[in-house]
Amino acid sequence: MSENNFNLQKIADLLDGKINGDEKQEVKSLLPLDLAGKEDISFFYNKKFIDKLKTTKAKAVILEKEFEDLFHSNSIVVKDAHIAYAKLTQIFKDQIKKVGVNPSAVVESKNIDPSSYIGPNVIIEEGAVVGKNVKILGGVFVGSETKIEDDTLIYPNVSLYSKTKIGKKCIIHSNSVLGSDGLGFANKDDKWEKIEHLGIVNIKDEVEIGAGCTIDKSSTGETLINSGVKLDNQVHIAHNCVIGENSIIGAKTAIAGTTIVGKRCKIGGGCGIIDNIEICDDVTVTPMSFVTKSISSEGMYSGGSMLMEHKNWLKYSAKLNREIKK
Amino acid sequence: MSENNFNLQKIADLLDGKINGDEKQEVKSLLPLDLAGKEDISFFYNKKFIDKLKTTKAKAVILEKEFEDLFHSNSIVVKDAHIAYAKLTQIFKDQIKKVGVNPSAVVESKNIDPSSYIGPNVIIEEGAVVGKNVKILGGVFVGSETKIEDDTLIYPNVSLYSKTKIGKKCIIHSNSVLGSDGLGFANKDDKWEKIEHLGIVNIKDEVEIGAGCTIDKSSTGETLINSGVKLDNQVHIAHNCVIGENSIIGAKTAIAGTTIVGKRCKIGGGCGIIDNIEICDDVTVTPMSFVTKSISSEGMYSGGSMLMEHKNWLKYSAKLNREIKK
């Protein structure tokens, strides 16, 4: 957590909140109600923890108006305490303040904005473009003609193939890969003739990509991740897919080639979505589901299996086995 | 796409095709029928797009004989348009022409063929052998005594443990790992005693490995990926497995230890295959299946769950729950 203290007035200004108590008080860390001590600020947005609100030792708490009487020390009253909590975490986050090119980086491109940070052992091939206030941490590979726009943050050991486009204010976590070839082959006499992928990956603004993700380039044109999309870790997006604005996808979900996911979808973790289908806007798919056909009505869909005691699973499997042989 | 133009005669020669029209015409890019413009070449192999063939603005199209009357500008008539399309993508693919060892690379081995390219920050430990026309891109780690044969391409940030063997004309995509230890432990008083893996990973010729894959070395002997195998992204192959020639495995499939997969198998994405079983040649497994026993007859097998509206899934789960408690 940050080494700097923050006074409540400053925090209230940033959260657009109203202070009950002493606005000159300073807080050191942001912690949950039960862990916060006398130097800390905490947050209350989940009614489940109302008892913790009453007993917390925090110096200050952010909360909504209807709860302000429940906490008698300093409080900052906000309109939406969950959103205010998110903004508060951003205040307390350690910022990477480094600027400039580490001497160990191998930079062939001349298009690096001087406000950006290029960390140790980063490789930036010819023709790549790095915008303003970009942070590229150690060991990242930026292929030729790749373009990274302003305020984007790329964590260590990410691999960006040539001609990848990354928008503004994106975050890409470590060891993710953007621009690898899709699985495309033509079968000839039981051997596989490679179909080269001539397209690119295009990531729009404010996209966050978790650690260990893979996004394949398209065969022609682009694999498109629209603005505001958030991917958890180890997600796989195949060639030619389009993911709609502000959709969120859980860890380890895989989406096969040329599938289109709409806007504001929430896809749980561990799902598999087949190729060449279309999922409309505002669809929720619960975790571990297998999506085998297009979805054209918004709503919630499921398919994950049920957990049972192993002895029951054996009985159930045996019964199913008899049934399918009828 | 390539900056070079290609004339139709050259393309026809490479595809072993016959030209209808002007063989001196040049084309700039390879694009699908609906995206191709007056400077481009396109392709037709899927009858679903026959209307697009009739209306495309492409300067030239590759197609099979029975369709040559449907397109009245320049065409190249080929025997198998899907295979010809694959070869055409290879023509238009940007080739990596770099040769030599980047000064930032750390090369302890003396066995690097001078025709090969060793990119920035690549590490090649002692005793490793790199054949002719190999391309090893930035940040790759090549462990001691690893051997990489001619014409193989390794993308950035791949990790190859010591003594790994990689054949000719292979492609390994970014951030994949070959040669990590298998999950092997002996249980003693509820603690795990490590079984060290003393074997290797052996990749034969013309194998393609997607991004973010992991292939464990064997306990003794070798984990063997035979010639012509194609793995999609984030595939996991455990210690001692053998994958037969020309089999193809979809994204995120995991194969547990000592399992043998036959030749020409097609395993869908998201599958789990247990340890110590054998799958015979010419087996297809559809995506998201769980393979719990050996398969000894060729054919298609499935096990993925069905997607339903969430309310139906709740009803179904409740019913199943009652049944298994009977």
Add this chain to the structure above:
Amino acid sequence: MSENNFNLQKIADLLDGKINGDEKQEVKSLLPLDLAGKEDISFFYNKKFIDKLKTTKAKAVILEKEFEDLFHSNSIVVKDAHIAYAKLTQIFKDQIKKVGVNPSAVVESKNIDPSSYIGPNVIIEEGAVVGKNVKILGGVFVGSETKIEDDTLIYPNVSLYSKTKIGKKCIIHSNSVLGSDGLGFANKDDKWEKIEHLGIVNIKDEVEIGAGCTIDKSSTGETLINSGVKLDNQVHIAHNCVIGENSIIGAKTAIAGTTIVGKRCKIGGGCGIIDNIEICDDVTVTPMSFVTKSISSEGMYSGGSMLMEHKNWLKYSAKLNREIKK
């Protein structure tokens, strides 16, 4: 395998075993019964292979007392042959003997014990601490204030975010990521406001983490992997999780946020475990299961689907489809 030969007396001493035969004999390699030749030592712990014990050409075999009459050349009689085999693999394993900092490494920290090895192109940011006999192989990123304790081994291209804690005698395989942000967002007008993660990842002693794993830091406090835990490849552990001592988790399993797994659990590969649940000690979950609720009794649980011929799967799906529409 090691270039050194070992004599049987030395091996017997290390395994706390008793020699039948000539204790001065030397062996070169450790191989299974059917592959071992006249220079090799082998092992017998699985009765399934009793015929191989009778016909092996090995110079020596480790086995338990009740089987000593079945092999008439040199044998080392041990109490538990599986544990002895594990220890024997450790003897034959090539050790990394390198010490010191490779000149290509970028080391900002002053807290590197001189007994440790820092490989080529490793990056160690300011304030990081590296204990005794640590081996950090090529291309690893160690973020600021990360702490790595004695005798830990980190394979190439691992990414450790700032403030990660790693205990003694751990092994972390290539391209794993520790400390990435959890998937945490507050929803505001259909957009996602980022919740910054202010906590850390804390890995205790003797933990092994496979290749391509991702472990997210906690929102506050720590994501905790207790001593003796073993993770296979491509496992995902989300923010705030706690994994109990000596639990083992198979490849590709994902555990969602704030879930607690007990001690000595065995979670199969390909499982999904939802967020905010608790699994008690001594639970086994078979592979490809979906764990949707807390488990409070020890035992074995299952949920993976059944494999069937594709034609039967179609029939079964159609029937299920009719049923859920009733």
